Amino acid sequence: MAELHAPESCKRKRESDGAPGEGGEAQPASLSSFKLQTVLRESARDKTIFMHAKLKDKEGDEKDAVVILEKTPFHADGISDILSDDPKLKLQMSNDVYSTYSLYPPPQLSEIKTTLIFPATEKHIQKYRRQEVHLIHESGEDYRSITLPFLESQSFSVQWVYNILEKRAEADRIVHENPDPANGFILLPDFKWDQKQVDDLYLIALCHIRTIKSLRDLSSEHLPLLNNILSEGQSVIQKQYGVNKSQLRVYLHYQPSYYHLHVHFTALGYDAPGTSVERAHLLSDVIQNLGLDPQYYQRRTLTYALREDEPLLQKFREAGKC
Numbered sequence: 001m002a003e004l005h006a007p008e009s010c011k012r013k014r015e016s017d018g019a020p021g022e023g024g025e026a027q028p029a030s031l032s033s034f035k036l037q038t039v040l041r042e043s044a045r046d047k048t049i050f051m052h053a054k055l056k057d058k059e060g061d062e063k064d065a066v067v068i069l070e071k072t073p074f075h076a077d078g079i080s081d082i083l084s085d086d087p088k089l090k091l092q093m094s095n096d097v098y099s100t101y102s103l104y105p106p107p108q109l110s111e112i113k114t115t116l117i118f119p120a121t122e123k124h125i126q127k128y129r130r131q132e133v134h135l136i137h138e139s140g141e142d143y144r145s146i147t148l149p150f151l152e153s154q155s156f157s158v159q160w161v162y163n164i165l166e167k168r169a170e171a172d173r174i175v176h177e178n179p180d181p182a183n184g185f186i187l188l189p190d191f192k193w194d195q196k197q198v199d200d201l202y203l204i205a206l207c208h209i210r211t212i213k214s215l216r217d218l219s220s221e222h223l224p225l226l227n228n229i230l231s232e233g234q235s236v237i238q239k240q241y242g243v244n245k246s247q248l249r250v251y252l253h254y255q256p257s258y259y260h261l262h263v264h265f266t267a268l269g270y271d272a273p274g275t276s277v278e279r280a281h282l283l284s285d286v287i288q289n290l291g292l293d294p295q296y297y298q299r300r301t302l303t304y305a306l307r308e309d310e311p312l313l314q315k316f317r318e319a320g321k322c
């Protein structure tokens, strides 16, 4: 079965870094011990499948894993190669001028993007299970009395973010850095983007400052930081990828999936996950709102969806808020 190879840059890092949990957890050498537990979710439209599996680590111990497979988009330059290389074609049906086939491209043109979370916690597994969702209208007071105490009681690890900020992981993927400790950030491609085509461009800006958990913590004092992220991000992406700022969606999530302030940059033409009205907040709107009211995000009711199984939803129910 498939061998997993770390990229060269990653291998180099790993030798000097040693301590797992800092530079990264130990990775299994292959998927050959893969044992499917359950399919958590699949989407014919997105061509993705999310699986809970068991994998053996280097010591031979079986541990939980989440394995995500995704068929990747076509890109124009590769397409002639697939068709002109005399690929295997199997006729499905033929009728008048119409016919359909199964085409079997050579391995280098039939790649499947694979994401592995290993070892995976119950939280990781839960996150990908399909669930009912419910809207929450969280007032500023609800945030302070329900959401914040809940967040503080949880141990959400953002170690992977600190690894990036400290150049202990993904250093070779950094596209831009403003090193200022208060108003600086690192811009790099998100995990979800394989960087093969700009159609589904997806980068994230991670702030150097570690005290801003989310949109709720923002006030007008953060305007220099937010303005830097917007203007430097737009201009670097224009230079590096040729995507104009008029074709970029720049936004924050509330609730975010990790509590270290970050900003998403996605191609406007790409229907990126998490761009729904109940989650995405355009950075340009955020900047303007903070200009109107320095405490805008401490005062406003923010609406978002929570999954049926999320403990935070339970907290809102206990408080009689939904």
Ligand code: DD3
Binding pocket: 115, 117, 160, 170, 188, 189, 190, 191, 192, 204, 257, 258
């Ligand atoms: C994550 C949100 C977090 C599963 C998965 C992703 N971009 C990341 C580690 C390194 C990264 C990201 C959590 C985790 Cl698939 C659980 O995302 C990351 N590196 N979004 C980059 N560049």
